[in-house]
Amino acid sequence: MPYMMRHSPTGTLLACVQRNGYKLAYYGLLLWDEPPSSAQMAEALAGAGIERADPAGQLEDWLPLELTEHEAKMANVKLRNDPSRVVAYRDGVMTARKV
Template identity: 45%
Template sequence: MPYVLRQEQTGEIAACIQKNNYNIDYYGVKQWDDEEEAEAQRDTFLNDLGHEHLGGWLVVKLDEHRVKVCNVKLKNDPTRVLTMTPDGALNVHTRQG
């Protein structure tokens, strides 16, 4: 089951430009297969994305279908930010600035 990063205060799910199986760039939710790997890479990954405040990012488990829904909501658009409420509702807004 995939693991993703969720910001505790804002609910943001970490996303970035990645390569798919066909070596094509896409914008989607960053996922790890292993919780320990996600924990170990969290700070470096977030720092590489330009996040200044690394605290409050939690490793959370999502099923594969849910990750796919997240990516559909992002629409391969880096200006979109995906958030997940504590009860699991997904919301999207456009990044300002």
């Protein structure tokens, strides 16, 4: 099952623009096969453009979250390949909204 990063105060799942195997850009969740280390998490935040001074920039506020493959796919569907959308996961419920 995939792991992703969840912002504890808001429930937001970390997403950013990435490249697929064909070098095409897409906006989706950052996923790992194993729980990410703190170094990987810090690198992921930087890659997503979240700086330490940002409200969501505190590394200790982000925790690894394990979801099923289906839940990860549904989160990406909810993002709609649109960087102006965010997905949150709270109390077992996944929601998406435009920011």
